Amino acid sequence: GAGVSQTPSNKVTEKGKYVELRCDPISGHTALYWYRQSLGQGPEFLIYFQGTGAADDSGLPNDRFFAVRPEGSVSTLKIQRTERGDSAVYLCASSFEASNTEAFFGQGTRLTVV
């Protein structure tokens, strides 16, 4: 596609429910990143994929958060037993390779846990 696509754009869920957020990176980009942004803050790193494997998952806050990228393209961020504190904008980015290339971001998914 022309850019990074994230779906849904908005998600409202009840506390305790399970949610999945999807990211379609730019075609041909091997690196994919998930970030979380709270109001008034910069994005915070969650997890980075190089191809199908999670090269760095040090930003995942706890074991309720999990992400996959089974075919090295689309990625899904999964949150179990959602809590109100999980409410934020979840941003996905991709880049052609890794360290020295420009990262391009999607429009984000605004998650609200009520």
Added chain:
Amino acid sequence: KQEVTQIPAALSVPEGENLVLNCSFTDSAIYNLQWFRQDPGKGLTSLLLIQSSQREQTSGRLNASLDKSSGRSTLYIAASQPGDSATYLCAVRPGGGATNKLIFGTGTLLAVQP
């Protein structure tokens, strides 16, 4: 631990003024630095990427400089326009090869008054 700071947190200028946004980082071991623009409720738009070996990058009315040894970058916007109003974020990609995540500052909220 790498930390990124942006000053000022908010800035309001009249249309037509030239302005400078500042970004500082605590660890000079970086691969690159990237400036982004974020409109309210939107994702991030990449503006400029400066590799660690570069001193500056230019795109239209934007010029970004990098002084890696002092841990500073500036984004210069010439002849500002109301359409430049947005939050500007800088992010560094740490060196050392351990990860390719971006570490963000909290942003500068710019308002250009017509």
